[in-house]
Amino acid sequence: xxxxxxxxxxxxxxxxxxxxxxxxxxxxxxxxxxxxxxxxxxxxxxxxxxxxxxxxxxxxxxxxxxxxxxxxxxxxxxxxxxxxxxxxxxxxxxxxxxxxxxxxxxxxxxxxxxxxxxxxxxxxxxxxxxxxxxxxxxxxxxxxxxxxxxxxxxxxxxxxxxxxxxxxxxxxxxxxxxxxxxxxxxxxxxxxxxxxx
Amino acid sequence: xxxxxxxxxxxxxxxxxxxxxxxxxxxxxxxxxxxxxxxxxxxxxxxxxxxxxxxxxxxxxxxxxxxxxxxxxxxxxxxxxxxxxxxxxxxxxxxxxxxxxxxxxxxxxxxxxxxxxxxxxxxxxxxxxxxxxxxxxxxxxxxxxxxxxxxxxxxxxxxxxxxxxxxxxxxxxxxxxxxxxxxxxxxxxxxxxxxxx
Numbered sequence: 001x002x003x004x005x006x007x008x009x010x011x012x013x014x015x016x017x018x019x020x021x022x023x024x025x026x027x028x029x030x031x032x033x034x035x036x037x038x039x040x041x042x043x044x045x046x047x048x049x050x051x052x053x054x055x056x057x058x059x060x061x062x063x064x065x066x067x068x069x070x071x072x073x074x075x076x077x078x079x080x081x082x083x084x085x086x087x088x089x090x091x092x093x094x095x096x097x098x099x100x101x102x103x104x105x106x107x108x109x110x111x112x113x114x115x116x117x118x119x120x121x122x123x124x125x126x127x128x129x130x131x132x133x134x135x136x137x138x139x140x141x142x143x144x145x146x147x148x149x150x151x152x153x154x155x156x157x158x159x160x161x162x163x164x165x166x167x168x169x170x171x172x173x174x175x176x177x178x179x180x181x182x183x184x185x186x187x188x189x190x191x192x193x194x195x196x197x
Numbered sequence: 198x199x200x201x202x203x204x205x206x207x208x209x210x211x212x213x214x215x216x217x218x219x220x221x222x223x224x225x226x227x228x229x230x231x232x233x234x235x236x237x238x239x240x241x242x243x244x245x246x247x248x249x250x251x252x253x254x255x256x257x258x259x260x261x262x263x264x265x266x267x268x269x270x271x272x273x274x275x276x277x278x279x280x281x282x283x284x285x286x287x288x289x290x291x292x293x294x295x296x297x298x299x300x301x302x303x304x305x306x307x308x309x310x311x312x313x314x315x316x317x318x319x320x321x322x323x324x325x326x327x328x329x330x331x332x333x334x335x336x337x338x339x340x341x342x343x344x345x346x347x348x349x350x351x352x353x354x355x356x357x358x359x360x361x362x363x364x365x366x367x368x369x370x371x372x373x374x375x376x377x378x379x380x381x382x383x384x385x386x387x388x389x390x391x392x393x394x
Binding site: 005023041065068088 | 213229
């Protein structure tokens with residue numbers, strides 16, 4: 001005996017990542033209980049965001065300005081390019097404050113199964129950007145998954161024609177990680193890539 | 198280097214129950230990637246819901262009509278009253294289809310610590326409704342938590358003056374439950390409340 005409007009609201013909320021039917025019901029109730037403080041501001045912000053936020057034609061990041069604030073910044077190091085799978089990865093790297101170059105967001109990984117090819121991931125666009133802007137180094141910051149690593153190898157092959165130096169993130173024991181809890185793959189990689197103290 | 202609009206959107210999304218900073222970022226990106234199919238419809242539905250959905254003055258359920266569809270239905274059994282903590286509990290009981298009476302939503306449990314008293318939970322209103330409508334039985338369907346049971350005892354005391362029969366949900370082994378995995382409290386209650394086969 002849930003009203004139609006509430007049911008529609010729950011169905012739409014359930015389509016957010018990480019939301020199930022039960023958490024969507026909880027979210028809908030929470031919204032209805034705090035309409036002035038949350039539901040209406042969120043609705044307005046979503047309408048506004050849909051209006052003003054667009055994909056950067058350069059790096060495929062999202063921003064209110066075109067090209068995005070990172071691509072437009074003259075303070076960044078044009079010699080460094082960082083390739084990431086998704087915008088959330090770009091945010092994670094920006095948060096560390098330890099990368100000052102430009103980005104290129106692929107928007108996913110190659111997947112024969114899902115029919116995702118190099119064109120869908122703007123890989124030809126990446127090659128063209130590297131040829132135009134001539135960075136010294138391209139860092140592949142892709143996930144350490146099979147799909148991520150397959151895509152990294154494919155991109156390294158594509159970039160070979162440009163002669164640019166291609167690197168990838170170091171693999172090993174995460175900071176704060178406990179040896180006893182690490183998976184075999186990480187431990188074996190950390191051993192193989194050991195460094196002099 | 199996240200744009201202000203995206204940051205605002207993430208902050209608002211993070212205030213939904215069950216959302217953390219990371220899942221809010223994921224949700225924001227998902228919304229921005231599917232604006233026509235999800236972000237704008239959700240924004241519209243939220244604006245509309247804030248406009249049309251109101252609390253029922255009778256049972257404190259939420260609906261687009263006042264009194265709500267359950268309170269307005271003549272097909273329901275006026276002899277039975279079911280008291281629940283929250284609207285989500287009402288929805289859960291409605292889904293079972295095994296209760297056909299009227300509801301009363303408290304909106305929480307008594308809590309001296311949080312300063313939630315009987316007035317905040319519309320308990321005086323419940324007593325008045327029971328006196329006016331004269332049901333045969335009031336079922337207390339409150340959570341089997343300390344707060345829920347404290348509130349149930351308080352309500353039972355308040356309803357004593359009306360002379361109505363007050364019952365509560367049976368406690369015991371949940372259907373599909375495995376004895377070996379049950380907590381001591383549930384098992385002890387199930388033993389004490391054993392029934393002839």
